[in-house]
Amino acid sequence: MAPIPIVFDTDPGVDDALALMLALASPELDVMGVCTVNGNVSLDICTRNALGLLQLLERNDVPVYRGADQPLVREPVYATEVHGKEGMGAAVLPVSHVAAKENAAAFLVEQLTQRPEEVTVIAVGPLTNLALAEKIMPGVLAKAKRVVAMGGAVVAPGNASATAEFNFYADPHAAQDVIRSGAKLTLVPLDATQQVGLAEAVIREKIVPLDTPMAKFVVDAVANVLAYGEQLGRDTVVYLHDPLAVGVAIAPSMFDCLQFSLDVETVGDLTMGQLVSDRRQAPVGGRLGHTVNCVMGVQADRFLNLFLERTLNLQAE
Ligand code: BDR
Ligand code: CA
Numbered sequence: 001m002a003p004i005p006i007v008f009d010t011d012p013g014v015d016d017a018l019a020l021m022l023a024l025a026s027p028e029l030d031v032m033g034v035c036t037v038n039g040n041v042s043l044d045i046c047t048r049n050a051l052g053l054l055q056l057l058e059r060n061d062v063p064v065y066r067g068a069d070q071p072l073v074r075e076p077v078y079a080t081e082v083h084g085k086e087g088m089g090a091a092v093l094p095v096s097h098v099a100a101k102e103n104a105a106a107f108l109v110e111q112l113t114q115r116p117e118e119v120t121v122i123a124v125g126p127l128t129n130l131a132l133a134e135k136i137m138p139g140v141l142a143k144a145k146r147v148v149a150m151g152g153a154v155v156a157p158g159n160a161s162a163t164a165e166f167n168f169y170a171d172p173h174a175a176q177d178v179i180r181s182g183a184k185l186t187l188v189p190l191d192a193t194q195q196v197g198l199a200e201a202v203i204r205e206k207i208v209p210l211d212t213p214m215a216k217f218v219v220d221a222v223a224n225v226l227a228y229g230e231q232l233g234r235d236t237v238v239y240l241h242d243p244l245a246v247g248v249a250i251a252p253s254m255f256d257c258l259q260f261s262l263d264v265e266t267v268g269d270l271t272m273g274q275l276v277s278d279r280r281q282a283p284v285g286g287r288l289g290h291t292v293n294c295v296m297g298v299q300a301d302r303f304l305n306l307f308l309e310r311t312l313n314l315q316a317e
Contacts, residue, residue, distance in 0.1 A: 003030040004120050004145070004249065007111055009067070009104070010242070011039025011125030012049040014083050014221045018311065019124050019242035020050070021214070024059055025310040028250045032111060032119070035065045035104035039125040039170055040079045041087035043069040046125075047100045049086070052093030056217060060098050067104030068128035071171035074272070079166055082228055089224035091217050105132035112143040120249055123149040123178075124242035126167050131174035134181050141183035150245040151175060152275035153190040154260055154294055164273030165190050168264060172273040176264035185292050186257065188245045189275065192295040196244060196303055197237030200226055206314060215312055240307060247303050248295060254306075256297035263289035 010016040036047040151167035160169035168175040261278040305316040
């Protein structure tokens, strides 16, 4: 089967980098371009990281498009405590001599209109670029074969606030626009992504001894995430949030999906960015929101093995 053309929208970000590594190592996918967005760190840093990672992977043939440098409405919030000041933990990426192109939303519109029903958009950052594409051309996201977006928390608690997951918290208006867009959307919420963690022991016992440039990059990149978890007294694992969205596109049989009626809250000290699912039984006046396919379960061991095999050539035991 011909590989699926992909637009990869991202805010690298440690797990974003792991997701791009997986996408580029997957013969099922053909990454047409990488769009960057303000998110975990500023747009400039995200763009530099995307270019540096492509340089490290010797994939400078993949173009990078600069996207939104701020959310649609709210003030920017960053996740430097998790991803480090430069977004890549303790890893230092090579400097790329390739320049990023302008602009991500226009690139999305171009790809989706030139190849209707063919292109899959994998979005693993705040959804600002996707919302801007929809503003340029209303209805354009519905031309995608599929939009797979990591974001939100259906039943699980938030990770950026008590109620909100980071990507939705960082641009709630964009998340709301995408949920309401009519796109064939598969959401990959925290409910699923927190089922797959790269444990500290696996990193120490299996990845460190590999001693390759890519293994070294991964070990250095995840160090900050692990230290932050430890500091907070949480499990010392690196959740594979963003790689899971790639997994949905390459190995759908590993995932269990459920449909929910969803909308996104854009206001409120306690609720900004909350994904609201109407789970009432036969509500009077009908269910609120829009029907969205949500990944709620994953065969965690199978996915982790696939991830390690493809990104680091580590064979499962
Ligand atoms: C999401 O937030 C970001 O910090 C990660 O890169 C991921 O996309 C998880 O909530
Ligand atoms: Ca991300």
